Structures are given as C-alpha cells and as structure tokens.
Amino acid sequence: MLLAEWSIEAYGNTLVRAKINGVFKLNDKSKFLASKFDEMFSREAVIESPHMMVLLGYLSQNHDTPKFGRGKSGLRYHYTxxxxxxxxxxxxxxWATDLRFLNDPSEGTYLPERLLELMxxxxxxxxxxEQKIINGVKDALNSPRSNYPAFCVSLSANGDLLSQWRGYGDFGKGYAIGLNLDFGAPHPQIAHFYDVVYGDDLFMDLAVDLLDLFVSATAKWKDMMYEEWxxxxxxxxxxxxxxxxxxxxESRLICSHTGEGVNNFANELPLKFRAKGSDLIPYMPMSLGLLTGDNEPxxxxxxxxxGPGVDFERNYASVTDLLKAYSYENVKVExxxxxxRP
Structure with missing residues (x-):
C-alpha cells in the first residue's frame, strides 16, 4: 500500500491545510473542518478575540500572508x-543567523513601518x-515581547545566479546546495518556511483592513491588544x-529563540556566536526535524x-566522496x- 506524503501548514497546533501526495484534497470530514476553520479565522472571530493566532489565520485566508514556501515547488539553494x-x-x-545581522538594514522593520505609515x-x-491605535502599536513594536530574536537561513530559488555567487558564494569560489523542501520541510516546532515577497504592492489593502479590524476590536479590548498586534x-x-x-x-527558514526559558530546541546545539568585523553575530546550528535519542540530523x-570560480575537475570527486561518506545518495553535482573569472 502506498503511504501518503503529508504536508501541514499550521499556526501553533491549529491545522490550516493538509497536502496529500502533492495535491490538496478535501473529503467530507475535511470540508467540515475547513468550514470550521473559516469560522475560527473569520472577521467576526478576529474582532471578538483579536489574538495573534486568530489574526494570523485571518491574514492567511484573506491576504495570503505570510507566503508559505510550500506553495511553490522546486529546489531552494543555500550559497556558501x-x-x-x-x-x-x-x-x-x-546556520540560522540572527535577522538583525543580515545585509538588509530594514530587515524585520520594512513591513510594520510601512503599514503604520499607510494607516x-x-x-x-x-x-x-485610529491615531491612538497606530501610536500604541508603534510603541509596542519595540517591546521585548513583540520583538523577540528570530534566526534565518537564506535560500534562493536560483542555484546559479551571479549576484548570489558574488555576495554569498565566496565570490564564485563556493557552492550552492540545493534542498528539496517539498519533502524535507522543517518541523513547525523548529522553523517556518517562507517565500519572500518584495515591495509594498499588497500593503495598502492590508493596512486599511487591519486598521478597521483594530478599531472594531478596540470597542471591547480598549488598549489591551497593542503588543499582540x-x-x-x-x-x-x-x-x-x-x-x-x-x-x-529568496526563500527563508525562520526559527525563534525567546530567551525566556522556553526551549523548543532541546536536542539542538546551543546558541553560538561568530565574529565578523566589529560585530558578534548570534546564530543557531539548526536541523530540520525534531531530533530524538541518537538520531543524527x-x-x-x-x-x-x-561555483564558476572553482576548479570543477579537481573538486568533483572530493565533493561526491564527501556526500557518500555522510550517506547522501543520488545527489547531482554540477x-x-x-x-x-573571480
């Protein structure tokens, strides 16, 4: 009997949708559950209980935000x-690097700041x-609870891109590692897999909708939800x-480390640091599955x-032997x- 391959998108323990053998399917029970999810993440549900998990479900259903990487097939490449x-x-x-130390100085602030400007x-x-809500959310964005550290593994949909070789692949003398995240996606307790959206074309509709939701919810919740939002x-x-x-x-794997005594990475390596110029950069060596017992990642x-600057003939055999030595079979080396010319 052929066993189905399952892929689940979830917020916390809440199932958003399931994929079986690459195809989204809904039987009668699934259709019933889907209707319940529609109710759970409806506009009325958000206004009644505008907590993060409910609001994220609403945004996923109505604005396709955030963009989960599973929606687009193909390998994702890590240049190194x-x-x-x-x-x-x-x-x-x-290595998942603290977002604050990536090359984009607007990393993590681009969307919130632009949304508040549009509001x-x-x-x-x-x-x-409305102005009170905008000010309250703006102040809350800098609070420790809503601005906890997050760590990122950056990937690209293109495995042979000159700008990536120059920026991340040792100026052409490195390697691009192609990962199949359709079948090897990270466990949701480890990390989330996103495709990056560029620009602010979606922001006006999102800003207007969110502000309207916040105003409607404020009648009941007053100023209690600013940090949640x-x-x-x-x-x-x-x-x-x-x-x-x-x-x-870019696609990216994002994991979080709250520093509040909650450890989702009990079997992972501890938080580490590396030096680059004057910076001490926090990073997490991250596997993609929950490790138990003596399981090796x-x-x-x-x-x-x-890379285009590597002597291919000289290094082909050593790369393939390295892969075999660590039980990686059927990996194409090209x-x-x-x-x-670097």
Missing part, C-alpha cells in the same frame, strides 16, 4: 564557501481612535523585503552547484554555467 559546504554535510545542519495617511484622514506584524514581517532585493529570489540535499 567550501568550509560552509563541509560543515553542512558533516553536521547535517544549517496614518489613509484617504480622509484618521480618527482620534505588534507581535503579529513582526511575524509576517519576516516574509517581506524591499523591492531592491528582488533579484535574490540529515538534510534533504538533492543537488550541488559548483558545474555553474556562468562564465565568470
């Missing part, structure tokens, strides 16, 4: 140098209640970036592209087709 390739293969883990400048002006904006912010970065075609690697 030779030392990075060696460490990833040997350890079965990827404040909506046609016809804002009421006193700020936290929600910080969650979805991680899948949005400025249009100027669109060439990267392994990644869903299907392809490795050898050269870059870009003519580039």
């Amino acid at each position: 140098d030779a030392a990075g390739l060696l460490g990833i293969i040997q350890n079965g883990r990827l 404040a400048s909506k046609p016809g002006g804002v009421s006193e209640t 700020a936290t929600t904006l910080n969650v979805i912010a991680k899948s949005f970036k400025h249009q100027g970065y669109s060439e990267e075609q 392994s990644l869903p690697i299907e392809r490795i592209v050898v 050269r870059s087709i870009i003519p580039f």
Whole structure:
C-alpha cells in the first residue's frame, strides 16, 4: 500500500491545510473542518478575540500572508564557501543567523513601518481612535515581547545566479546546495518556511483592513491588544523585503529563540556566536526535524552547484566522496554555467 506524503501548514497546533501526495484534497470530514476553520479565522472571530493566532489565520485566508514556501515547488539553494559546504554535510545542519545581522538594514522593520505609515495617511484622514491605535502599536513594536530574536537561513530559488555567487558564494569560489523542501520541510516546532515577497504592492489593502479590524476590536479590548498586534506584524514581517532585493529570489527558514526559558530546541546545539568585523553575530546550528535519542540530523540535499570560480575537475570527486561518506545518495553535482573569472 502506498503511504501518503503529508504536508501541514499550521499556526501553533491549529491545522490550516493538509497536502496529500502533492495535491490538496478535501473529503467530507475535511470540508467540515475547513468550514470550521473559516469560522475560527473569520472577521467576526478576529474582532471578538483579536489574538495573534486568530489574526494570523485571518491574514492567511484573506491576504495570503505570510507566503508559505510550500506553495511553490522546486529546489531552494543555500550559497556558501567550501568550509560552509563541509560543515553542512558533516553536521547535517544549517546556520540560522540572527535577522538583525543580515545585509538588509530594514530587515524585520520594512513591513510594520510601512503599514503604520499607510494607516496614518489613509484617504480622509484618521480618527482620534485610529491615531491612538497606530501610536500604541508603534510603541509596542519595540517591546521585548513583540520583538523577540528570530534566526534565518537564506535560500534562493536560483542555484546559479551571479549576484548570489558574488555576495554569498565566496565570490564564485563556493557552492550552492540545493534542498528539496517539498519533502524535507522543517518541523513547525523548529522553523517556518517562507517565500519572500518584495515591495509594498499588497500593503495598502492590508493596512486599511487591519486598521478597521483594530478599531472594531478596540470597542471591547480598549488598549489591551497593542503588543499582540505588534507581535503579529513582526511575524509576517519576516516574509517581506524591499523591492531592491528582488533579484535574490529568496526563500527563508525562520526559527525563534525567546530567551525566556522556553526551549523548543532541546536536542539542538546551543546558541553560538561568530565574529565578523566589529560585530558578534548570534546564530543557531539548526536541523530540520525534531531530533530524538541518537538520531543524527540529515538534510534533504538533492543537488550541488559548483561555483564558476572553482576548479570543477579537481573538486568533483572530493565533493561526491564527501556526500557518500555522510550517506547522501543520488545527489547531482554540477558545474555553474556562468562564465565568470573571480
């Protein structure tokens, strides 16, 4: 009997949708559950109980936000140098870097700040209640609860892109590791898998809808929910970036580390630090599955592209032998087709 491959998108323990053998299917029971989810994440439900999980469900259903990476098939590539390739293969883990230390200075703030700007400048002006909400959420965005550390593994949909080789692949002398996250997606308690959305084309409708929801909920909740709403904006912010970065075609794995005694990574390696210039950069060596007992981490690697500045003939055998030594079978090792002299 063929066993179905399941893929689940969830917020916490709440199922959003399930995929069986690559196709979304709804039987009668699933249709009943789907109708219940529609009720759980309806506009009325958000106004009645505007907590983060309910609001995230509403945003997913009505604005397709955040963008889950499972919606688009194909390998995702992590560019690195030779030392990075060696460490990833040997350890079965990827380094998730603190978002605050990535190359985009607007990382994590681009969406919240732009949404609040659009709310404040909506046609016809804002009421006193609306301005109070905007100010309250803006202040709450800087609170420790809503601005907890998050860690990111950056990936690209393109495994042979010159700008990526220059920026992240040792200026062409590195490697692009192709991961199949359709079947090797991270466990939801470890990380979430997003496709990055570039620019603010979606923001006006989102800003108007959110402000209207917040005003409606304020009649019951007064100013009690500002941190909850700020936290929600910080969650979805991680899948949005400025249009100027669109060439990267980025997907990302995002995990969180609250520092409040809650440890979702009991079997992972502890938080580590590396130096780069004057910065001490926090990072987490992250596997993609929940490790139990003596399980060794392994990644869903299907392809490795050898950078245009690497001597392919000299390194092909060593890369394939390295993969076999760590039980990675049937991985394609191919050269870059870009003519580039580092």
